[in-house]
Amino acid sequence: MPTKLVVDCSTGVTTEVELTAEEIAQREADAAAFAEEQAARKAEEDAKAAAKAAAEAKLAALGLTADEIAALSK
Amino acid sequence: MANTFVALATVTVGSGGAANMEFTSIPATYTDLCLLVSTRSSTAEDSFGLQFNNDTGSNYPYRNVQGDGTNAQSFSGTTTKIYRGRQPESGYTANTFGNSQFYIPNYAGSNNKSVSLDTVNENNATTARASLSAALWSNTSAITSIKIVPDSGNFVQYSTATLYGIKNS
Numbered sequence: 579m580p581t582k583l584v585v586d587c588s589t590g591v592t593t594e595v596e597l598t599a600e601e602i603a604q605r606e607a608d609a610a611a612f613a614e615e616q617a618a619r620k621a622e623e624d625a626k627a628a629a630k631a632a633a634e635a636k637l638a639a640l641g642l643t644a645d646e647i648a649a650l651s652k
Numbered sequence: 653m654a655n656t657f658v659a660l661a662t663v664t665v666g667s668g669g670a671a672n673m674e675f676t677s678i679p680a681t682y683t684d685l686c687l688l689v690s691t692r693s694s695t696a697e698d699s700f701g702l703q704f705n706n707d708t709g710s711n712y713p714y715r716n717v718q719g720d721g722t723n724a725q726s727f728s729g730t731t732t733k734i735y736r737g738r739q740p741e742s743g744y745t746a747n748t749f750g751n752s753q754f755y756i757p758n759y760a761g762s763n764n765k766s767v768s769l770d771t772v773n774e775n776n777a778t779t780a781r782a783s784l785s786a787a788l789w790s791n792t793s794a795i796t797s798i799k800i801v802p803d804s805g806n807f808v809q810y811s812t813a814t815l816y817g818i819k820n821s
Contacts, residue, residue, distance in 0.1 A: 580806070581670060581671060582670055582671050582672045582674060582799075583663050583665065583670045583672075583673045583674065584673075584674045584676055585661045585662070585663045585673075585675055585676070586661075586676050587660045587661045587675055587677045587678050587679065587815065588677040588679065589677075590661055592663055597671055601671075604708055605671060608732065608801070608803060608804070609804040611732075612699075613804065616697060
């Protein structure tokens with residue numbers, strides 16, 4: 579059973595407490611939401627990187643040098 | 653002499669790890685709070701946030717900028733905890749811990765609660781990340797408890813957090 583550490587600021591006493599069923603459910607929901615968010619961000623970053631590479635390839639095909647292409651993004 | 657920073661309590665994770673860390677019964681007698689956190693995660697991909705007064709709702713809007721030495725990124729949104737402390741993940745250099753500072757002014761007042769955060773994870777290799785956030789708890793209640801909540805895993809042994817109360821008298 580996962581536990582949490584609870585410190586009472588009025589006494590300074592720390593207690594190790596087992597998570598309740600509700601807290602465990604919340605924790606699982608949080609983890610699922612986090613995984614979903616991370617996957618969405620990675621997909622977005624991958625799409626941006628692919629679009630950038632495609633655009634650079636098209637510019638190179640038009641005759642721009644690597645330095646000229648790099649200057650466009652600054 | 654003014655007691656500008658007063659350590660209210662410290663919590664340190666033991667050998668079994670911890671699902672979260674929580675400060676309760678926070679007195680309302682200071683002007684601001686400062687929370688210093690040094691943690692490491694048990695899982696391969698993780699970060700953490702804060703929840704106030706056990707509020708798990710989507711009441712925490714934020715603006716964030718971060719960089720890892722190669723990429724700079726900016727994020728915004730509203731989430732279920734103060735966004736977002738960074739910490740080494742399980743694959744990072746062994747025995748390294750991240751550092752985060754949350755500053756919470758006017759925590760006992762009757763306005764929504766603003767929070768500023770600076771945070772770094774440590775890797776001593778690659779992909780270490782520094783991050784700054786401006787966040788809000790959309791709630792006018794005085795903050796009486798703070799829970800430090802990982803996004804997916806547990807905090808490992810020797811992770812620690814200290815809460816300070818701040819006042820100038």
